[in-house]
Amino acid sequence: MVEDSTIPLLVRVYYGSQTGTASSHAFNFAKELSSRFGLGVQVQVSSLSDTSPTRWNEPSQSRTFNVFFVSSYGDGEQCDDAKFAYDSIIESDFRFENGDTSFGDFKFAMFGFGSSAFDLYQGAARDFQSALISLGAEIVLPYGEGDDVNDRLEDDYFNWKLEMMDSMAKLFKLKEVDTDAVYVPSYKVVELSGEGMKGPSKVAMGEIAASFRDLQFKDKPPFHCNKPYVAEFMNMKVMGANCLHAEIDIRNSKMKYQTGDHVGIYPSNPIHHVERFLQAFGLNSKLETVIGISMASRSSANTATPLWFPSPTTYKAVAQYYLNINKQLSKEMVKGLIQFIQSPDVRDNLRKLVEEPHLLSTIGSYNIAELLLDYQNPVSLDDVPFSWLLETLGALKPRYYSISSSSMLSPTKLDITLRVEAKPFGICGNNIYSILKQKDPSYECTMNYSTTTKLPVFIRRSKFKLPYDSKRPIILIGTGTGIAPFRAFIQERLKANDNRKTGKMLLLYGVRNKSEFWYESEWSSLQGKYEEVFEMRVCFSQDLSASTNRGTRYVHGLMNESADIIFKLIMEDDAYVYVCGRASTGMAKDVKRKLATILGSDETVKKMRITGRYQEDVW
Incomplete structure (x- = not known):
């Protein structure tokens, strides 16, 4: 088939994500695709849970290409988002809505997310790819895999994306727009308070919800990942080296867990990290400035992660409760930051980090604020768009812990057992440990958090369950x-x-x-x-x-x-x-x-x- 380069290429980007990694990369890919090829592409991003595989072979008036981002859950299993779609296409009697049993013309590429620490490394992506090919789909561009072991995933994705974009340009005869074009934000950020301004009456100050409408019912069940219960942590004790036992009171939540389930806990960022982050981007004088955040345009809704927290809010609240300001540095993050730096010396230093990966590995534990404030030429950047920080750093995600109590023995409280680790991996553990410090000042905590003895929690179901027959060994x-x-x-x-x-x-x-x-x-x-x-x-x-x-x-x-x-x-x-x-x-x-x-x-x-x-x- 000869591609007509005058017709825009419709790129359908699908993701199957368990914890948000695949989804954030899918939106990142979509935005860069639009930025690089402009009107030559139209991009749609969908969760695999929101699409029906029986319609994937429907004819389109546009040239069409499909890109899948698939995360493995556990040892090569399909994640929740992708399970229904995958189970559908491997059924022996699977048919499309038009009655066909195979694709007519379905070109695709795929990137898998997983950890080589598991036996079935990339099992989900490889199985999904095989299932598509067995139905007559054609993989025409590089298949890629990102390995979470030793923090290689971001670089694996970065290298695959570069090859992928170049291959797409050649295969579909896409023309690149000006690569030096001005940054186009996905989010619109407007300051709503300040000198001579009367701010809004309701401002989100760290509550976990997708919108203010959800906040109206934040204290009422049901509670779940998008509307967690703010629970009291109690009866805490240190057990030996860096281990903590805590009990979480859920008696008034009406949440029920089963033995073997997990509890999700939303941490906040340490106050010192928040202050350094706001300093690095010239916002330390605007801590309490109220900001309204929305999608910048209708097209942004197709290529950017939907806003994950309520607006309006403040710069400080975003940095403390909503944004992953401690996200580990990657080549892509540094490359994106360079465009906003005026100093030739600082730009050259950062370019070296992108071009010489071994240099980046020497500061692998740095976050973006530490890169600016501590690496070689200290600099504070006042003109980095806050939208870019939202797009690049993404959400501060919940951490999951196996529940260490029996629901039969303790239905209204649950126990957790956790190791308290040093940064950059121990944000949540240290957050919980800081609660112990507040209850008993004799304990020392290297990271200071907001003064609270409560954190937002929710239950995540697990398949890790005892046999029904209690007589089974x-x-x-x-x-x-x-x-x-x-x-x-x-x-x-x-x-x-x-x-x-x-x-x-x-x-x-x-x-x-x-x-x-x-x-x-x-x-x-x-x-x-x-x-x-x-x-x-x-x-x-x-x-x-x-x-x-x-x-x-x-x-x-x-x-x-x-x-x-x-x-x-x-x-x-x-x-x-x-x-x-x-x-x-x-x-x-x-x-x-x-x-x-x-x-x-x-x-x-x-x-x-x-x-x-x-x-x-x-x-």
């Missing part, structure tokens, strides 16, 4: 804070044991040293009281003398020593296996390989996974 394998859901599982099982016999529970737990053996006295008490049904074996990677077996450092070593009982529980008693911990350590992969060795077959583990007898909750 369970084998629990975890490391570090991966102990959290297992504490909930065991509480639930032992509560059930008050009324009827429960199956054997074997817990294999690995940490670095004794100071990280969280809930140690609790486990010791339970083993003594329920020794017939509960057994715990522990190993310490940095302290062999304290391990259950003094020659074992890691949980797969504990598995090796427990091979006989594991084999019996699984092959004879139909036990369920649960794995929880940090994926980046490789623990989940090691456990799966060791289990296959114990059972004598990879296929047995695969069948257990398919039937729900092998479950993972890894991050």
Whole structure:
């Protein structure tokens, strides 16, 4: 087919996103596409959850091209946004609305988001791509993948995008507009208060909601991700090195959780980071200035992330509660910033970061404010459009924690167990820790937050669930804070044991040293009281003398020593296996390989996974 370059190219951009990564990149891609090729392209962005695959082969009067951004959830699973679309196109009897069973002319490209720490790396994107091709779709431009391990994802995307744009220009004979054109904002930002101005009567000051209309009902159920419940954190305690236990009061929320679910918590940014950010962009004299924010134009609604917080608000509130000001630097972020810098020396320094990636890696932990204020030539930029900061940094997203209490035992409060880490990864953990400091000033917190003992929370459903039959044995394998859901599982099982016999529970737990053996006295008490049904074996990677077996450092070593009982529980008693911990350590992969060795077959583990007898909750 010969492409008619006089007809605008309709680019349909679809995303399947679990936590917002794929969606933000889809909108970023759409905007850059429009900026680079102007009227030569028309761009539409849609969530895969909002589109029907049965209509994807409908003829269009325009030339049409499709780009998919697909995130893997967990170990290669389709995320919530993409699951329905994917399940539809792999059905053996799938048909389009016109009755066809295959695409006529459907060209596409795809970028996948995932983590190579999982066995099924990019499973969702690769499966989706294969499903489209099996229906006759044609992948005509580079397929790309972004790896979240070692923070390579942004650079992977940046490099793919450059190749993708060049390939699109050649294939569809697109003409680039002036690349030095003035920046076109996606959001319109208007100052509504200041000298001689009377500001609006209602201003959002950190409330989590998509609009002021939603704020009218912010204290009324139902509560969910887009309208969380502001909950009290209580009965907090530090357990050993950098670990915190906290209880969250949900009694007045009417929220209900099930054992194994997650709680989402919206953090705020540390006050010092907020002050530095506003200083870097010349806004420190406008902290409380009220601003109204809206989409800049009708076309912006197609190529920019919808505004995710209520307006009007203030510069300070945006920086503190809504904007990811600690987002890690990337080549794309630095490249975008250069266009607003007047100083030749500063521009040259930043260009080197883009052109020589090893330089950027040396300041990889910097945020954008630190880049301006601390890197080589300190500079404050008064003329960076606030819209560009919104587009580039995106939303301050909730953090998710496995609930470490049983809903049967504790329905009106839930427990969390978390590690408090240093920046840039510990914004939420330190936010929660600062609440403890307010309750007990003897504790020191390196990051200062707003003075509150409450944070917005909501429940996220999980598939990580106990077997319905409480007599089924369970084998629990975890490391570090991966102990959290297992504490909930065991509480639930032992509560059930008050009324009827429960199956054997074997817990294999690995940490670095004794100071990280969280809930140690609790486990010791339970083993003594329920020794017939509960057994715990522990190993310490940095302290062999304290391990259950003094020659074992890691949980797969504990598995090796427990091979006989594991084999019996699984092959004879139909036990369920649960794995929880940090994926980046490789623990989940090691456990799966060791289990296959114990059972004598990879296929047995695969069948257990398919039937729900092998479950993972890894991050």
